[in-house]
Amino acid sequence: MAFCDQTPGSTSVTGIHDAEGNHLQERVLPNGSRHHVIKNFFSDAEFRHALARYTDVVAIRRFPEQRRAIVSYSVGAGQTGHDPVWPPGVGAPP
Numbered sequence: 001m002a003f004c005d006q007t008p009g010s011t012s013v014t015g016i017h018d019a020e021g022n023h024l025q026e027r028v029l030p031n032g033s034r035h036h037v038i039k040n041f042f043s044d045a046e047f048r049h050a051l052a053r054y055t056d057v058v059a060i061r062r063f064p065e066q067r068r069a070i071v072s073y074s075v076g077a078g079q080t081g082h083d084p085v086w087p088p089g090v091g092a093p094p
Helices: 044-051
Strands: 002-006 024-028 034-038 058-063 068-073
Touching: 044 058, 044 068
Parallel strands: none
Antiparallel strands: 002 068, 024 034, 058 068
């Protein structure tokens, strides 16, 4: 399994949080209405912790210039010891 997530930019972190600790950003819709959206940015440790109940083999590759992180893991990989498979065109982490 692989997925891509956005990493924060210079103006992404607002310092506004809800009661559960989620980071909030404001979005303005074309009709002018304003809404808060949850936008959490996970550290590598947080990604690994979130996936720990499914696998202990997690590969994370960050692309700071594109503000993206690709996380790859295999369900049950902890039992097989196989490395996660990277999507086509994406090299394994250094």
